[in-house]
Amino acid sequence: MRVVRQSVDQNQGIFLPDNLFTEGISNSDYYLLISSRPIDSQYTLAYAAPCSHEILQFNPLLLSRPLAGSINFNPGTDQLNDPDLLLNPFEYAKLIRISLHELTHALGFASELYPYFVDSNGMPYNNFTKPYRYNSVIPTHKVISPKVVDYVRHFFDCHTMDGMELESSDDMVGEGLGSHWEKRLVGNEYMSPVSGPELFVSRLTLALFEDMGWYRADYTKAEGNRWGYHEGCDFVNLACGSANWGRYFCSAFETEDSPFHCNGDQTSFGICDLTEHTQPLGGYAYFTDPYYGGSELATDFCPIYLGYSNTYCQDVVLGHQWSGTYGMNFSSTSACFDFRWGEDSTIDAACYQLSCDNGLLSIKILGDVVSCPQAGGEVAINIPYQLGESLHSAFITCPPADFFCGKNTSLLVLGPTLVEFSHSIIGIEFQMIILMISLMSLFLYHLVNE
Numbered sequence: 001m002r003v004v005r006q007s008v009d010q011n012q013g014i015f016l017p018d019n020l021f022t023e024g025i026s027n028s029d030y031y032l033l034i035s036s037r038p039i040d041s042q043y044t045l046a047y048a049a050p051c052s053h054e055i056l057q058f059n060p061l062l063l064s065r066p067l068a069g070s071i072n073f074n075p076g077t078d079q080l081n082d083p084d085l086l087l088n089p090f091e092y093a094k095l096i097r098i099s100l101h102e103l104t105h106a107l108g109f110a111s112e113l114y115p116y117f118v119d120s121n122g123m124p125y126n127n128f129t130k131p132y133r134y135n136s137v138i139p140t141h142k143v144i145s146p147k148v149v150d151y152v153r154h155f156f157d158c159h160t161m162d163g164m165e166l167e168s169s170d171d172m173v174g175e176g177l178g179s180h181w182e183k184r185l186v187g188n189e190y191m192s193p194v195s196g197p198e199l200f201v202s203r204l205t206l207a208l209f210e211d212m213g214w215y216r217a218d219y220t221k222a223e224g225n226r227w228g229y230h231e232g233c234d235f236v237n238l239a240c241g242s243a244n245w246g247r248y249f250c251s252a253f254e255t256e257d258s259p260f261h262c263n264g265d266q267t268s269f270g271i272c273d274l275t276e277h278t279q280p281l282g283g284y285a286y287f288t289d290p291y292y293g294g295s296e297l298a299t300d301f302c303p304i305y306l307g308y309s310n311t312y313c314q315d316v317v318l319g320h321q322w323s324g325t326y327g328m329n330f331s332s333t334s335a336c337f338d339f340r341w342g343e344d345s346t347i348d349a350a351c352y353q354l355s356c357d358n359g360l361l362s363i364k365i366l367g368d369v370v371s372c373p374q375a376g377g378e379v380a381i382n383i384p385y386q387l388g389e390s391l392h393s394a395f396i397t398c399p400p401a402d403f404f405c406g407k408n409t410s411l412l413v414l415g416p417t418l419v420e421f422s423h424s425i426i427g428i429e430f431q432m433i434i435l436m437i438s439l440m441s442l443f444l445y446h447l448v449n450e
């Protein structure tokens, strides 16, 4: 495959070698140029963009799928300089997820390419997005392409949904047209704008890849994302507030001494991030006092239960400190469960191992197996405050079984991701290439710095 010389200069100072324009490399579908150059910010781990596109013969003004892209890992970030990085598989998996996120931008999830996406007939969409105002005020857009819409209607169980909201806060041109999903609605989906410890490659982004018209996705490799699952139309259409605080959003000032709650997708536990801001929150104000709101702009300042860095139930290394408390178990198949103490009804949260059998959820607590009702609800358990002490009665909250055991929500076992795409136009499969490239880029980074 040969790349095409274009006036669009998005190669970010990396020059494509001449031979890619002349003879190319046989049996190739995509070239990724990987660099590790310092940038101004110490917080941006990496950025990426496509830099060469197929030109369509019937209309040379239209760009088709990216032929090459560049990704730059910022060598100045703490994450890449952490000497313990390779000792914690959970942290390492996180960096691979961030690489996948960047690669996804370089493969086409970039707002400047929306006008070039094509439908199933290969024709440009009349509109791929439409303007929308969150909370009737904040300008943003929704993706309205067919597979994305079909997926979100089923996932959120809102059959009138007319599109999937894009993140408003990462907009470069002031029109609310971003290149990420709205974090308030997708939580830790890997194409949300904020990198969390666990990032799920869900069917939502795979549906977007298919709607670009340039890729076919293997949905069997999609990972579960539980955030917002079956929460209905109010969850997606209304601003966060008393109508939908539910398990995702919260409304109480808490301190480090407050009881723990599981976060919305039950991957960790923490406290409500409601804080007092120095400026009124305008369109993001949900309380009588407009200075009160959650801590993150990406979540539209909706207050959420925020996990601490050492409370991710799958982080075996950092979770070790909790292993004596409440009989907790941090493992690759653990998740967070809220519970209520029998004696005084105070609430709390803990990490336990779960399993799914025939669509039913069970939770393993200190050798006992608790079977959850299919519809969810409280189940009596006995747990110690500290391992070896006497047992106390408590009631654990089971979510509905398909929150963990459904097709689109199953627990992600962190590790290498096998996302497969096959290229629909030239029909050549490139299995696992995303994983290999992202793994490769981390290795290259280490070599470059030795």
Ligand SMILES: [Zn+2]
Pocket: 101, 102, 105, 179, 180, 193
């Ligand atoms: Zn991004």
